[in-house]
Amino acid sequence: MTRALIFAAVAAAANSAAAQQPTPSVCSAAAHHQFDFWVGEWSVTDQAAKQFAGVSHIESIYGGCVIRENWASDGFRGGSLNSYWAADKQWHQTWMDSAGAFRHFIGGLDSEGRMVMTAHQPDPSGIGKIRLIRLTFTRNADGTVRQYSDSSDDDGAHWKFRYDYLYRRL
Secondary structure, eight states, X not given: OHHHHHHHHHHHHXXXXXHHSOOOOTXXXXXXXXXXXXXXXXXXEETTTTEEEEEEEEEEETTTXXXXXXXXXXXXXXXXXXXXXXXXXEEEEEEEETTOOEEEEEEEEOTTSOEEEEEEEEOTTSTTOEEEXXXXXXXXXXXXXXXXXXXXXXXXXXXXXXXXXXXXXX
16 A cells, blocks of 8 residues: 555656646747847837837747737837748738737748748728738847838839838847
């Protein structure tokens, strides 16, 4: 009887220790961390206007599988969920904000190491037309991150400036 109790206690302890071991994340591959350079607490400057644009809290969540952005500026809030999908080998960003916008960007690292994602949106200037909205994130040597955005109404033949933000760590 004593042996059975000791065996049961050892087995219970082993099961408890195994249960406490962290499970390896399915998102541990390098591709899932290509956008980690954007994670942090940021003060953001509008480079074109040379003025403060807002603050952004960007964090890695869900075992490193998702990057969540929370943006705040005067009277405006927004955010995105970003993840690498192994099935299509692309990064996906879903943006929503207090103005009612919804965008789904798709892309990845380009040959220069920039994260480039594009969304296809209905163009408000015409029924059935599509507007492309592009985001380009560049990790700078000084630790800042540039987020540049432009748009195209002619399927990418010509691009128009939208904004140019510089993220500085708080």
